[in-house]
Amino acid sequence: MSGLVRAVRQQRGMTLDELAAGTGLTKSYLSKVERGQSVPSVAAALKIAGALDVDVAQLFSDDPEVTTFAIGRAADRGSDRHHAVAERMLGKSMSPFVVRPGRQFSAHPHPTHPGQEFLFVHRGAVELNYNGDITRLQAGDCAYFDAAAPHKLRQVGAEVSEVVVVTSDVPAPGIGGPG
Template sequence: MSGLLRAVRQERGMTLDDLAADTGLTKSYLSKVERGQSVPSIAAALKISRALEVDVAQLFSDDPEVSTISVDRAAERGADRHHAVAARMLGKEMSPFVVRPGRTFTTHPHPTHLGQEFIFVHSGRVELSHDGRIIALEAGDCAYFDASAPHKLRQIGEDAAEVVVVAGNAPRPGAPRRRG
């Protein structure tokens, strides 16, 4: 747990001082938790997970691979139209999906979100509607755009389309920017 908590905090670009300010816990206590010298109460664990924006169960998982790598096998994906990639991985700054668009633009109640989005057409052909503009994309094509404008995809042509969509999470207000 100790290495995992430290890794997620550092991924978020937070210092122990930042985490202490966000949780109301002391820097020395958080340091002890990170080093495995103290076990947090449920209330403290919830404060820490909220501040780091991760699920408390994952944050205190005993499985170190949950946070360091996620492998997604094509054979295990099924026929879902939207498949979240690396759903159990902690500290993600991106939200990747494999999408199989339908033949019509869907009516989505939330056609926008904060941040940016990248799409790569793996197979087939699609149309991207972005802020009222229609853009045709073929296998191998990609697009990167501001996701705060309305956007949606649809398959065109006879061949089934598969698209990799990566949504970049917008930083939370007041969060320190990653240095690197």
């Protein structure tokens, strides 16, 4: 846990003082946790995870794949329609995917979600149905939108489409969030 706490804290741009203020734990104690000189109780670990905005289970992981740096290889994606990128990374504030849309708009039961979404068409062509309006996007085109409105994609043309999708749970400015 020690190296992970320090890595996520630094990734967040937090000082040890700020982490202490956010957890109610002392700076000295947190320093010992980061250096592996102290193992936090479950209650302390929950406070640390909450202040760092990560899943507490990730902080206790012995899995060497849980990290604050991730590389995604094209060969690892296979033929999946939706492939999460950096799924084991700690402290993500975005959720990236590589999507290969089908030829029909999906009948997804949850076509909306809180936050914002960014699409970049890497290959092929797609149609984006955003709030009932359909827009064609070619390779190299992108879209950025409030994900609280209904949205879905479909492939158009013969070439297999590949779209990089990045979601964030941060609300769009003026839609109930700061900004």
